[in-house]
Structure formats: C-alpha cells, structure tokens
Amino acid sequence: MSAPGTWASGIREALRHPFWQAVALLLGAYLLFEFGIALVPPLVGIKSAPIPASVLVQYMLTAVVGILLYVSDQEERWRRFKEPIRAALVDPNKRWIRAALLIVVPISAGFVTYRQVRPSVGAGAQLRSIHPAPPSTISFRGRTMTLAGLENLLRRSGDSAQHLATGRRVYYANCLPCHGDLLDGRGQYAHAFNPAPLSFADNGTIAQLTESYVFWRIAKGGRGLPREGTPWNSAMPAWEEFLTEDEIWSVIVFLYQHTGWKPRTWDEEGGGGAP
Amino acid sequence: MSKLGGLVAGVGLSAWVLAGTSCGGGAERGGESAAAAGAAVAFPVDTTSAAAINGRVAFVGSRPAAARIDMSEEPTCAQKHPGGAFVEAVLVNDNGTLRNVFVYVKSGLPALTFPVPAEPVEIDQNGCVYSPRVFGIQTGQTLSIRNSDGLLHNIKALPTTNRPFNISQPTTMTTMRSFATAEVMVPLECNVHSWMNAYVGVVTHPYFSTTGADGSFTLRRLPPGTYVVEAWHERYGAQEQTVTVGPNETKAITFTFRAS
C-alpha cells in the first residue's frame, strides 16, 4: 500500500478497505479478550485472572465468523475484501509477499504441531469443585449434627461482643498462618500449599455460604471433603480436633464481622445444595 | 596560676564538647541538657558541713561455684585467661564480703543539680569480658566503651527508660555514649559472646559506689539529711536502708546478702 501523505492518513485510508477493517477488528478482538477482559473485575472490586487459552481460541473463532458474516454481507464489500488476498496470490509485484507467506505459514504450522506433540511435563489440571455440596449430617466429636437448617446459635444467645472476642482470639491463634492478617488467604504459610488457602475477603467464599456450611468446612477440613472436592489435597486441618463447637461458631462470627459479609440464610438457600 | 586556670578552662570546655558529642548515641537528648546544665553548675553542696555514709557488703553462706566459660571459639580471648575464664556473677572476697554490689542514694536528696564530671567512665572489653562488670555513671556523663580485644564485639544497652544502643566494634576502637535519665540498672551485653554481661547504674548525682576487692563502699560529700541507700546485686537483688546523717557526720552501715 503506497498510501500518499502521512502515516495517519495512510491508516485512515486503509481502514476504509474491508480487508484492513477485518484485520483491525480481529486484532482489536484479540487485545480485548487477552488483556481487556481482565481489567473489568477489579473495577467492581473483584480479583481477576487472565482467560484460559482454550476459551480464548473459542472467542477468536466466534470473532472470525462474525467478521466473515460482515464482509460477505454485501456483494461489493465481499469483492473488495477478496481483492488484496487475490492480489497476494497472483499479482506479479507481490511475488515477495507470496514467497514470505509460503515460508512463514508452514513454519508456524510446524511449530504449533511440535508444541502439541512434544512430551508434556505438566502435572495436569486439578479439577475440583470449590464448594462441593455438603453432606446432610456430620458427626462432630461423636455427636451427629444435621447441617440442613442448622444455625449459629451464638447469634441469638450470650454476649455477642464476647463471641466476637473469642472468635478473634481463635482466628489469630490458629487460622492466621494460612489465611493471613488480611483474611485474604495469603498468610505466611500460604505459598507452600496447593490449593491455596481461601480468601474470606473474596465475594466468592463465605459471602456465598450459610454458616452451617462454613461450620462443616472448619470442623472437617480438607480430609472431610467429598470426592468432587478432590480429597487429600487441601491442607485445611480438621478443626474439631483443636476447637470446641462454640469456638468454631465464634470464629465464624468473627469472619463475617471482620469482612463485612453477611452469611446466606436458609430462606435464600431454599433448601437446595450449595451454590 | 594563669596556666592552671587555662588548664581548668580547657578541661571544662572539652568536657562540655565531649558530653555534647555523646548525643550521637542512644541518650542524645538527655546528654545535651545535662551537659548544658553541667557547664553552668558548680557543686551545690556545702562541703564544710558535708556528711558521709560508708560501710561494707557482707556475704553469708557458702559461695556458689562459678561456671566455666567455654571460650574455645575465641582463642585470642582464651589466651588472656590462663587459668580458665569463669562467670563473674557472684564474686565473694576472701574477707567474706561481696564484690560488684552497686550502692547508691536512692532517695532523700534535696532538689539539687550536680555538675557532670568531665572525666568519662570507662568500660573495656578485654579477654572477652567486661571490666568493670558493675559500675555507676551520672546522667549525661560520657561512657567510654573500649574494645581492647581487636575482634568483633557488639555492645548493646538494654535500658527500660533510657534509649538503647547497639554498636558494632569489629576492631580495637573506642566509642562514646551517655545516658539521659536515671536508671538502676542498665544491662549491657554482647551478642557475639553470650557470656558477656555488665550492669550500669545511672543516677543524677555523684552518690554511688561499687564494692571492690574489700567489699566496702563510700558515699562522700552528702548534705546532712535522711537517705534511703540501696545496694543492688545482679544475682541477689536489691536491699534498702534508711540512714540519717548530721553535719560532718560519717555513718557506717552494713548490707548482708545471703546465698540463696
């Protein structure tokens, strides 16, 4: 493209052409998916992560289809869209572009194939359900407790300031090494564990759960997780071995008070399983 | 005569400067104010009518065996103790008295401001032990800390009311510090050699004394009055006696520490 004038006008000129429009759209879509999306959740105070490669490929395929629909929508646009492609294939002055494409594209194909077939050293993705459905009953220190409808009795009895103080003491004496001062799951020990300790500050943990569910997770720990929670990996201790029932309910009071979240109630829960 | 006067002035000036320089250390603020006061103040007690308290610190019971210090990690120091080095926490003299007891006037003095002595108090680190191990110093007075061993010592003060310090002395050198407020006692320690301990009694006046090889102490040039005198020992704690002295009177008292 020997565009007259400055760079900017050259680009403006090019963007009137459907082929370059398509290229620009594709590039824009890629940048949006790869970097843009990750910027959104922090705006509303949620931690974000880059989207996985497989999802990225799906999004990009959708974008390509959309762009093709757009350029083939009108006869004229479709003809102009094909022009540069056709020129690259046949035009005598595009001989070098042709040659370069013939070299670059096969090498890329070979590289991608190599990435696919070379021996992988990855440990494999660990699929696990973060909040698996709780059992209907648990045995707490030899006593059977029914989880459905179970409420934190400390909310209705005793001195609430006292419960909070007990919960705070329990948290700092026991939970701090992993869950941390910020209750963000990034305590001093957290870096050695996989899966990482949960962040209570995150809106996806205790904010989504009933207090009975939290009680179950604290009392039974990682070893008490059902199959779909991938047993044997979570380092969460079974706190029934260290704490009394009241201490566990107290630390739950502390967790909600300190983070400002409200536990889900059984009315919201509608008698169903975990969210 | 004028030569002498010049000398005195010179000493006084250098004392002022010295005390001023000590503000690089842990007790800067106090060092400065005391030094300023010291320059202006003459000895505030009428020496013609002054009284004195003296006496001895007796020790009763069997003297505890001193633990041997393993100095094998510091051959230079070990060589300075041909008979072996021992922990000097309890030193009982042959005459049945106790050494390293810090005796001082704890209360009873009128509100007087005493000049800060020009000459510094010296503590040496020699043979990987502190000498002296127990001593007194006036607030604002310069503490001269010497390392004669030429190997790494750090000298760390662990006061509760004064500011602390922790100075590294990896070679033969001398460092100055001072303490701003009265505190009995300020522990000193070396973290490189965990057996090295010393104790400084910091007081606002000159009425203090540490028992030596004869177990005696003397508090001179006191204004007549009634005083609480305290004797402090690092192992056996502190004892008090109330003493009244009249003009030109000298009273003898005895403190008795018992083997625990």
Add this chain to the structure above:
Amino acid sequence: MVRRKGTASLLLAGAAALAALAAFAAPPNRQGDVGADRERGREVYMKWCAGCHGDEGRGDGPAAEHLLPKPRDFTMALYQVRSTATGQLPLDEDILRVVNEGMPGSSMPGWKAVLSGAERAAVVRYLKTLSPDFAPATAPPAALSFGSAPRGGDAAALEGRDLYRRIECWKCHGDSGRGDGTSAPTLKDDLGNPIRAADLTQNWTFNGGGTAPDIYRVLRTGMDGTPMPSFGDLIEGRIITDEQLWRVAQYVRSLSPAEPPRARDVVRAARVEAGLPSGPDDSAWASVERYYYPLVGQVIVRPRWFAPMVSGLWVQALHDGRALALRVTWHDPSQSPDSSWNVWRARVAARMGADDSAAADSTPLPDRLAVQFPARLPAGLDRPYFLMGSVEEPVYLWSWESEPRSAVEATARGADRLEPLAGLTDSVATSSTYDHGEWRVQFTRALSTGDSTNQLEFVTGRPIPMAFYAWDGSNGETGARMAVGSWSAVYLAEPARASTYLSPAFAMLATAGLGLTVIWRAQRHRRKTTDDGTDIGTSEAE
C-alpha cells in the same frame, strides 16, 4: 568529627526550638483534634493490628505465641527499620514504610490493599502514642544521610567480601552467609526471644528488605531490639569509609539470586546416558536445573509446629533409564545433634506455644529429610493425603537422617503411622555432605526394585507425585514437629520419540503444499480470465 557533631547538635537544638515554637503557635482547639485523630488510628489498630500486637500494643496478641519472629512491642518504641542512628526513634516515614510494605520473613504483611493512605497515616500516629518516648515535646529524630550505592566491579566485589570477613559478619551469619555462625545459637532479641541470624543467601526473608540500599541501611543503623548492631561508629571513627560499608551491602546482596525462587509443579528429571552422578558434590549436578520447594510449619496434626527452621529446599533430578537420582539441598544452620544449639532449642521451647509438653525435652535429635511418593502410582489425578497418606491410601518414603548418617525406606498411613519397610535390602542409596549451613543429599534408587507391593515403581513420561518434609534436630524438631510442603511431582523424561519430530515436519510439508496449490489455482484462474479479457503481461511461470 567533634566539630561536625557539635554543628549537628546545634542544628538539632535549633530544630527543637522551632518545633517548640510551632507547638505554641498552634491553635488551642488542637487538643480535641489530636484526641479524635488518635481515636481514628486506634480503631484501625484494634481491627487489624491488635490480633498480633495486642490490645495494648505490647506485642502479646493471641497470635504471638505461635509467631517467630515475635510481633513488635510498641510500648518499647524500639524499631528495627529506621533511617536514624541506633537507639534513636524512627521517622514517621520509617514506621509507615513497614506498615505499607510489611516485613519480609515475618508474618507482617503490607497493608496497602486494605487500608487507605489516611488510615495508615493515622495508625502510625497512634503507634507513637503507645510509648512516652514519642512525647510531642521531644525533638524529632534526625535522619542519617546514606548517600547512594557506588558503582561496582570485580575489585569492588572482592573488597566487599574481604570486608565481610574483616568486620566479622561471619561471627553470626557464617562464612557462606547461611546464618550458621558460631554465635548464631545464642542470639536473642531484647525480650529474650530466640532470633535467627539472617540467612544472607535468601534476601527475600530479610526483615528490613532485600535490596542493597536496604542492607546498607541495616548495617548503618542496626536493627534495634535485635542483636544486629550498627556499624555507624566505624564510619564516624574513620575506621572504614561509607563507600566500604556500601561494598559490604553489595556483597551481601550478591549472595542471593536476582529474583526470589518460585515453586513449580513438576521437577523434570532429564535422561542421561553417561551414568548418574556419584554423590551430591559430583560436578555433573552443576548443570542440572534446580527446583525450589517451599516448606512451612505443620498445623494439621498434634503436636503442631509453628517455628520450622528449614524454609525451603532445592531439588534436582536425573535418571538413566535404570535408576533415579535426586539431589536435595537445604539450609540448616546446625549439623544436628549439636550441643552448642541446646540454648537455642530451650529458648524456642520456652517461647513458642505448644500442643504438648514434649517440646521442652532435650534428647539429642538428628536432622532429617523425607521424600514422599504415593505407595502406588495413582490411576488418575488422585493422590494420597498429602500429609503422610492415610490408612486407605498409604505413601512410600525415603527417610534420611544425619545421625547415624543413613536412610531407610518406609510406608506411612498417616503422620503418626510411619513404619520402616522391614526385611528389605536397602534399595535407596544416599550420600550426603554438610557444608557451612547447607545439607546436600543425593538419593539413588532403581526405577524398579522387583517389590512393587511395597516400593513405588518409577515410570517415565508421566508426573509422579512427590513431597518433602524436613526436621532440624537442633530446633527440637522430631515427629510431627516438622516443616511440611504439599504435593509436587517428578517427571522422568522419555527418550525422544520419532513422532515428536516427524509430526511437525509433516505439518510443514502439508501446509506448504496446500499454499502452493491455492496459489497455483488462483493464478490459473486469473490467466483464464486475462486470456478472455484484456489484461496483459501477467505470465507468471510458477
């Protein structure tokens, strides 16, 4: 020196006078504002800080008994990180810096994420009200001038190393900087808590920060409240120059890697044909990639252990198709049992909260290291319980100890059920070295031993779960008092398969062929149209 200091005193006095004037000039209703401001800081303190530092700021919050280093006691007004001389109060910025960034190597996090700038400033002002030393009448502390790092070079690096020896840093930190100096076992802070000489090869754990300027600051000002003294008097006494102190800082920085190590999921064991290394100090290991594996306290079974000495280890692996060799390297300041560490062990036992009374026991204990694998290769992604397995899914371990220097194979069905595999000829061979605060141990075992019921069969081409535990006997560690990590894996590389290279070649050929076809067809089509029409001169022979 005297004159300079005299000038400094004068300046200080001037500053104090100005501060006093300013205080007098302040409006009288200031008192109420101060009270409200203190209340704001106190609210933040009580919510976020008191759990460790205590309601009164005495460093005695409910977390304190399980923490080492212990939380600061603010009533003592002793601050480690300062830009002022030893014994001086810190600047507000010094305190704020620690509130912002936290203290590496301790439990203290940075607070920027949860506290606003105003809240952090208010909490700094509140902390100062906890000690009378910060009384408003006292002159503000004077910051020292640190200059900036001089340019280095080989000669400079050598000078730093030489000075490290001359000013005897090694007395506590050790010849190699691993915190294994002769004085290390006796170190205690101003409250009598045991405190470690920093491992200078792990700058990410330095309480005062790990950069060369951070290290210089610590050398210059000391860390008040700890045994780390100030070397400032050496400069003032003209025994060394400021530049030389910078050289020490630069040398200490050079002992650590450029970036802190990161844990990775899989340790790759390359396949070698020339034979496996003969021991941990075989030069063949020098070119083998090292994998960091972090270790932390054990908080799952009784007795829990919150003060592990070993904070991580490095793993290297090789195999030759017949046997697997693992080299494990870790830092431990003592070669246990070592009676010179008894004083340390007693102090740790006295100052750390414990689930049982056995911590105070003083039986000599060896150092230990265990490598853990599943007893049998799991079918899918399942793995035994990471902490020494369970009755249903046991684990298989190589358990090495320093005294007597040996290793056994064992099966564990839970942390309290570790049983040596009896009646086996020892199939795991170990060779070990202790060198200036570092253990290096090589484990070697045949991939297959012929006893697949008790011993794991190693296979190539898939990740095999692997985990580690470490014990420092001199720290009182034995049984469940240990440092633990979670499952990692070792991957034994397979010999290169032909398909690895054939497939990409085929893909390249196919793509190139397709491209040529497309071009050829397009050009034939075009020739046809130009033959029909008017276009000329496009005879591209291809």
